[in-house]
Amino acid sequence: MNKVIIINLNGNAYQLEENGYEALRAYLDSAARRLEGNPDREEIIADIEQAIADKFRALMGASKTVVATKEVEGVIAEMGPVEDASDTPAAGQKGAAEPPRPAPGPGEAPGPAKRLYRINDGAMLAGVCNGIAAYANIDVTIVRIAFAALTLAYGAGALLYIIMAILIPSAVTSAERAAASGAPSTAQEFIRRARAGYYEGMRTFGDRRAFREWKRNFRHEMRGWRRDLKREMHENAHQWACNWNRHWGGRPYPFLGWWVAVPMLRLLSALVALVCLFSLVSLLATGAVFGILLPASIPVWAGLIILVIVFQMIALPLRVMRHAMYYGGGYDPVRAGWLHFWNAVAGLGFLAVLVWFASRHSGQMHDAVRNLPHEIHRAVDSVREWWARQ
Amino acid sequence: MSSINEKFTPIRKGLLEFLVLKVVSADKVYVADILRELGGTEFATQEGTLYPLLSKMRREELVDYEWKESEAGPPRKYYQLTAKGREQLREISEYWQQISATVKSLGQKPGQ
Numbered sequence: 001m002n003k004v005i006i007i008n009l010n011g012n013a014y015q016l017e018e019n020g021y022e023a024l025r026a027y028l029d030s031a032a033r034r035l036e037g038n039p040d041r042e043e044i045i046a047d048i049e050q051a052i053a054d055k056f057r058a059l060m061g062a063s064k065t066v067v068a069t070k071e072v073e074g075v076i077a078e079m080g081p082v083e084d085a086s087d088t089p090a091a092g093q094k095g096a097a098e099p100p101r102p103a104p105g106p107g108e109a110p111g112p113a114k115r116l117y118r119i120n121d122g123a124m125l126a127g128v129c130n131g132i133a134a135y136a137n138i139d140v141t142i143v144r145i146a147f148a149a150l151t152l153a154y155g156a157g158a159l160l161y162i163i164m165a166i167l168i169p170s171a172v173t174s175a176e177r178a179a180a181s182g183a184p185s186t187a188q189e190f191i192r193r194a195r196a197g198y199y200e201g202m203r204t205f206g207d208r209r210a211f212r213e214w215k216r217n218f219r220h221e222m223r224g225w226r227r228d229l230k231r232e233m234h235e236n237a238h239q240w241a242c243n244w245n246r247h248w249g250g251r252p253y254p255f256l257g258w259w260v261a262v263p264m265l266r267l268l269s270a271l272v273a274l275v276c277l278f279s280l281v282s283l284l285a286t287g288a289v290f291g292i293l294l295p296a297s298i299p300v301w302a303g304l305i306i307l308v309i310v311f312q313m314i315a316l317p318l319r320v321m322r323h324a325m326y327y328g329g330g331y332d333p334v335r336a337g338w339l340h341f342w343n344a345v346a347g348l349g350f351l352a353v354l355v356w357f358a359s360r361h362s363g364q365m366h367d368a369v370r371n372l373p374h375e376i377h378r379a380v381d382s383v384r385e386w387w388a389r390q
Numbered sequence: 391m392s393s394i395n396e397k398f399t400p401i402r403k404g405l406l407e408f409l410v411l412k413v414v415s416a417d418k419v420y421v422a423d424i425l426r427e428l429g430g431t432e433f434a435t436q437e438g439t440l441y442p443l444l445s446k447m448r449r450e451e452l453v454d455y456e457w458k459e460s461e462a463g464p465p466r467k468y469y470q471l472t473a474k475g476r477e478q479l480r481e482i483s484e485y486w487q488q489i490s491a492t493v494k495s496l497g498q499k500p501g502q
Binding site: 011012031035038039040043044047048050051054057078079080081082083084085 | 407421435436437438439441442443445446448449463464467
């Protein structure tokens with residue numbers, strides 16, 4: 001089953017499969033770009049849309065109402081790339097300002113710069129790991145393991161993941177998909193060319209004049225690539241900033257003012273941490289949390305880990321909001337001072353409650369702490385047992 | 391053969407406008423006619439190339455078009471030469487004769 005998208009081609013309605021729609025959109029987008037500066041751009045695009053519509057109509061029949069992806073691709077191939085015939089140096093204007101690039105192969109436009117996107121195809125969650133893997137050209141499993149490992153460290157990985165899922169745009173169009181995984185990134189290309197140029201230089205080392213010539217060219221080329229790299233970084237950063245503003249800026253902490261929200265959040269997370277600690281202790285001391293007995297099939301150490309994970313998940317949104325206040329909308333000394341003040345208050349309060357609790361239930365605490373090494377031993381033993389059974 | 395084909399790519403591209411002028415001069419045609427006429431030749435081309443080229447030629451007032459109803463589907467643009475286009479075609483044809491005569495005569499031993 002495929003999703004179908006209805007399009008309007010110069011006044012003709014057609015139903016396309018989703019991937020076919022993406023391909024067609026990419027084709028028309030690239031046509032519009034190639035014709036930039038052409039006074040008849042609108043008209044040519046309308047002509048081309050009409051021609052595509054005619055081809056689609058020939059494919060349709062009484063029992064066939066949807067244009068399949070393969071058919072869309074066939075029609076696009078039949079149409080051929082749109083080339084601007086006019087002599088206006090629309091394409092040349094841009095090229096003149098840029099450093100001389102190595103000539104792309106015949107008929108092949110320089111590919112779009114590689115960008116970091118989320119890739120939803122084959123993603124487990126939001127496609128962040130997938131996108132990073134494609135961008136850095138490494139296996140997605142490695143990225144996932146890295147995130148999982150980071151998550152064990154106080155949920156940092158999960159926090160990072162959520163922030164990245166918000167900031168990084170998802171690759172939707174096929175052009176974006178190509179940019180996410182296709183062309184080598186400028187950074188990689190930069191390194192590759194630097195290395196290639198280096199070997200080239202080594203070869204000319206004997207000949208003084210050739211060497212000087214090479215050096216001049218090499219430096220020139222490297223400068224061009226560096227500029228490209230900088231531009232790409234800048235574009236990425238700009239994109240991220242836009243996303244950030246869309247999600248966090250524009251509506252600065254709509255619930256309460258930050259001066260109320262900060263202490264609330266801080267105290268709330270301290271409370272969550274306390275509850276977590278108490279339930280851990282109670283699990284160790286009595287084998288039950290809030291009166292709920294741990295099922296016999298689950299060892300205590302596994303219960304401890306589950307508890308920690310559950311509380312991490314509860315605390316996570318609080319932490320995300322707090323971090324948004326740290327970093328949202330630039331640095332503000334007043335706000336930073338306020339945040340630190342409440343961090344200190346919450347820390348002291350946490351300590352005070354802990355001391356009070358310990359003095360009141362000193363016996364229980366003592367037992368719990370004494371039980372801890374025992375539990376760790378049991379955890380290690382059971383893991384070893386499990387390993388031996390494999 | 392393919393390398394010759396490649397070498398002549400820019401020349402074929404440059405000649406396309408001349409050939410389109412020739413095709414349009416015979417009759418009122420629409421794009422599919424032009425594609426069909428060129429289709430069997432070395433100058434086979436595609437809509438993606440032809441539409442921008444025709445729009446440029448219209449801007450230069452070499453061709454003009456009118457909308458005509460078709461039996462099936464929406465109205466189509468039928469192209470025809472303008473007076474300026476006809477004049478241009480005559481000039482280019484002449485020039486082409488010169489070029490092909492030059493190509494023929496070069497490299498031949500005198501007196502042969």
